[in-house]
Amino acid sequence: MYFSPNAATILHKCSMPINYQEIYTQIKQVGQGAKERRKKKEESQELAQRLLETYSSQVDFLRSKVDSAKTADANIRCAVPLGEALASHYPTPDSATQATLIAADGSQSIADRHSPVQFCVINVGAISMKPNSGETPSVDVESELFFGDAIEENGLTTDGGVALRRDLAERSVIERLSKGLSAPVVSFTDGTLEIFRAKDIDNPSMYRNTVDAYISVLSRLQGRGIISAGYIDKPSSSLVVKLLELTQITIPEEMEKLRSTPPLKYVTDRWLFGYNNKLFQLLPPGHRSAIFKIQSSSEKSYKGVLELHFFYLNVGTQGHPWPVRVEIPRWVVDDHQQLDLLHAVLVEQCRMMGSKPYPYLLHRAHETAVVKNEEKQQIEQLLSMELRKNNEELDEGSNKQSAKDLKGRTRM
Amino acid sequence: MNHQIEIGRLLRAGTTGFIAGCRVNQLDAPSFGALVRAPLSDSYQIYGLIHDIHIDDDGLVRQLVTADGVSDEVMKDNRERRIVPVEMSVLAVGYEQDGKIFHLLPPRPPLSLDMIYLCNDKDVVRFTEKFGYLRHVLNAKDAPIGEVIAAHILQAGKAWKMESGKHVNTEGWIEKVTQEVITLLRDDYPTLMNVLGALADIS
Numbered sequence: 001m002y003f004s005p006n007a008a009t010i011l012h013k014c015s016m017p018i019n020y021q022e023i024y025t026q027i028k029q030v031g032q033g034a035k036e037r038r039k040k041k042e043e044s045q046e047l048a049q050r051l052l053e054t055y056s057s058q059v060d061f062l063r064s065k066v067d068s069a070k071t072a073d074a075n076i077r078c079a080v081p082l083g084e085a086l087a088s089h090y091p092t093p094d095s096a097t098q099a100t101l102i103a104a105d106g107s108q109s110i111a112d113r114h115s116p117v118q119f120c121v122i123n124v125g126a127i128s129m130k131p132n133s134g135e136t137p138s139v140d141v142e143s144e145l146f147f148g149d150a151i152e153e154n155g156l157t158t159d160g161g162v163a164l165r166r167d168l169a170e171r172s173v174i175e176r177l178s179k180g181l182s183a184p185v186v187s188f189t190d191g192t193l194e195i196f197r198a199k200d201i202d203n204p205s206m207y208r209n210t211v212d213a214y215i216s217v218l219s220r221l222q223g224r225g226i227i228s229a230g231y232i233d234k235p236s237s238s239l240v241v242k243l244l245e246l247t248q249i250t251i252p253e254e255m256e257k258l259r260s261t262p263p264l265k266y267v268t269d270r271w272l273f274g275y276n277n278k279l280f281q282l283l284p285p286g287h288r289s290a291i292f293k294i295q296s297s298s299e300k301s302y303k304g305v306l307e308l309h310f311f312y313l314n315v316g317t318q319g320h321p322w323p324v325r326v327e328i329p330r331w332v333v334d335d336h337q338q339l340d341l342l343h344a345v346l347v348e349q350c351r352m353m354g355s356k357p358y359p360y361l362l363h364r365a366h367e368t369a370v371v372k373n374e375e376k377q378q379i380e381q382l383l384s385m386e387l388r389k390n391n392e393e394l395d396e397g398s399n400k401q402s403a404k405d406l407k408g409r410t411r412m
Numbered sequence: 413m414n415h416q417i418e419i420g421r422l423l424r425a426g427t428t429g430f431i432a433g434c435r436v437n438q439l440d441a442p443s444f445g446a447l448v449r450a451p452l453s454d455s456y457q458i459y460g461l462i463h464d465i466h467i468d469d470d471g472l473v474r475q476l477v478t479a480d481g482v483s484d485e486v487m488k489d490n491r492e493r494r495i496v497p498v499e500m501s502v503l504a505v506g507y508e509q510d511g512k513i514f515h516l517l518p519p520r521p522p523l524s525l526d527m528i529y530l531c532n533d534k535d536v537v538r539f540t541e542k543f544g545y546l547r548h549v550l551n552a553k554d555a556p557i558g559e560v561i562a563a564h565i566l567q568a569g570k571a572w573k574m575e576s577g578k579h580v581n582t583e584g585w586i587e588k589v590t591q592e593v594i595t596l597l598r599d600d601y602p603t604l605m606n607v608l609g610a611l612a613d614i615s
Binding site: 136364 | 472475476477478479480482483484485486488489492493494
């Protein structure tokens with residue numbers, strides 16, 4: 001070890017993963033900034049509260065602000081109120097209706113250039129349950145393997161491309177499982193209803209084709225009256241906060257301010273709808289918020305009955321609010337029975353998980369779908385054996401990976 | 413052909429015993445103290461006594477118990493759909509080779525996924541005619557010896573009774589096996605008292 005004279009840095013010659021001395025100093029600096037951050041946050045939160053109180057019922061004014069902002073920047077992403085006051089809330093409806101619930105989740109193993117064999121697996125797990133029926137839920141798994149040229153042809157060379165394909169597969173499995181089921185059927189997946197274009201997707205036509213296929217699936221679900229939703233746990237977006245921010249800027253002159261110095265910078269929707277909010281509580285346990293439309297550039301793809309909307313839902317308990325965001329298409333918004341059923345189902349599903357509310361079926365779908373490392377290795381072995389059997393040349397794993405795979409120290 | 417009651421498949425094995433797994437809905441058949449067999453071929457099978465049955469929990473089950481009430485559907489999902497087998501620990505107590513029974517440790521353990529069957533009354537009577545297998549139970553370190561012996565004697569006693577009309581000399585089997593246990597444990601008073609205490613419950 002030796003000491004640098006100019007800084008309190010100890011440079012290690014032995015191999016340690018982290019320079020804890022450096023990290024510790026930086027951590028202490030983070031702590032020192034806490035007071036300033038708290039002050040800024042509180043100021044933003046107080047402003048948010050005032051704006052909410054002022055504008056909650058001024059729905060027409062808020063919509064006009066969104067329209068102006070859209071004209072100035074078509075890519076703006078925010079909430080659009082329909083007719084309800086922003087601070088509206090609705091209790092959990094009674095759900096005596098017998099429904100079939102379907103949840104699906106996808107997992108993937110993407111091609112690893114360090115492996116001897118390049119392949120990609122997309123695995124979707126789905127589980128169907130009829131509450132109050134006494135029937136055992138049924139589980140379905142759909143696994144798709146991509147090898148060789150098929151990886152590039154399907155745009156699966158990037159994480160974003162694989163995620164896109166996975167999202168399509170999840171909704172497609174729901175569509176397949178819902179065939180022949182009598183209404184009502186409530187389906188949900190983890191994540192947004194909208195499928196996003198990640199920055200690393202470099203194939204525009206592949207992206208377009210996938211979105212078109214997804215829209216077709218959604219349309220077929222709508223045609224069959226299947227209630228469809230996307231459940232977002234611990235949402236990070238601030239669509240409603242962005243809406244409130246529009247009231248504080250002059251449009252179009254100050255649009256750039258929304259990006260550079262947003263008026264409610266330290267406020268999130270999650271706080272607004274209850275989490276860690278010591279100023280007010282909009283949503284009692286089990287209550288949902290008003291419905292909002294999503295204003296975003298993707299509205300070109302999701303039109304008519306597929307238009308994307310959302311609401312916030314407090315799936316927590318008294319004193320422990322846990323707001324989540326639920327995305328729904330317009331066909332669910334327009335049918336109050338469907339909306340109420342979805343609301344009741346999600347609250348019930350979250351209650352099943354006890355102290356950490358999350359829809360039980362979504363967790364089970366995830367459990368069914370997840371591709372573990374040992375499974376990935378088994379597939380790699382099987383594929384290697386098959387290729388060798390058919391006299392196909394195999395590559396080797398990289399030396400970098402081989403070194404990473406070396407066992408740590410052992411002790412006798 | 414005798415009706416065979418499958419109770420599970422082998423998960424892992426050694427010379428002195430093995431662990432079998434089954435689904436929760438197969439749990440009606442196997443019971444603590446039951447005599448089971450694992451056929452490895454037409455002429456070779458291993459006999460064992462079930463000395464433990466357990467069901468592991470996992471994170472999801474632990475979280476579900478914190479909820480107010482668990483619905484029937486969730487219970488069925490966990491029992492029938494989730495990959496959580498019931499595990500039965502079996503103590504090897506002998507084997508059969510070419511129709512002859514040996515109360516020795518088997519020369520080879522069963523293999524992964526070998527089917528495990530419950531012994532029928534005839535198999536139980538054949539195996540328990542002599543008492544050499546008891547020493548494996550009494551020497552077992554991780555098994556509740558008294559309880560295993562008592563449960564086994566209770567079940568085997570019923571098998572002997574069922575076979576009593578079939579020209580089998582069943583007279584006093586329970587008394588004879590109890591006497592054998594006392595003889596084997598004459599120098600181990602604490603274990604003997606433990607076993608006799610358990611046997612008292614079945615008399």
